Amino acid sequence: GAVVSQHPSRVICKSGTSVKIECRSLDFQATTMFWYRQFPKQSLMLMATSNEGSKATYEQGVEKDKFLINHASLTLSTLTVTSAHPEDSSFYICSARRTGNMNTEAFFGQGTRLTVV
């Protein structure tokens, strides 16, 4: 099956620093990728939709300047958490669908556990 790879799987950073998380579709092209965050024992909450070659679409309440998204190619989207604070500690998950296929399964990365100290 299709594979979405997320890197790093775990990261610990100091408050005030920035962290970049990569999401790659390994064997298919993805015009659109999605970024979610998940707090312990809670569901996935969509943060933003990453669009290749254009600006990301952010969900209400998600700060664009804090969570920078870049989708520079059909196989890579990055999420940068800027000026991280302890409350940004969470599980960040990306997903992608094959380009040209509406309503097909979304493939998820293995997630990135961010801890801000």
Add this chain to the structure above:
Amino acid sequence: GESVGLHLPTLSVQEGDNSIINCAYSNSASDYFIWYKQESGKGPQFIIDIRSNMDKRQGQRVTVLLNKTVKHLSLQIAATQPGDSAVYFCAGGENEKLTFGTGTRLTIIP
């Protein structure tokens, strides 16, 4: 917008028995639904999906039922195994945007 919820936060099933996990959604325009399984510390894993033009779909040991009249879907897992223990999420929506339910933790009792 869409809100998707599950009826029970936890479910315990004897190994070998069948389990049913339920989910309700609010947006009648939702046309695509997916069930995911998530093990601790990992990303969601696709189980099965269904489109709104269907009311039933079967996979290996799993069946998804969709009742559009009452905006309800369920996941049936046959002959549960220890490896089925996980949190199960339903997700639904239209176009490419999915809203996730809160999750049901399924525990298989040996």
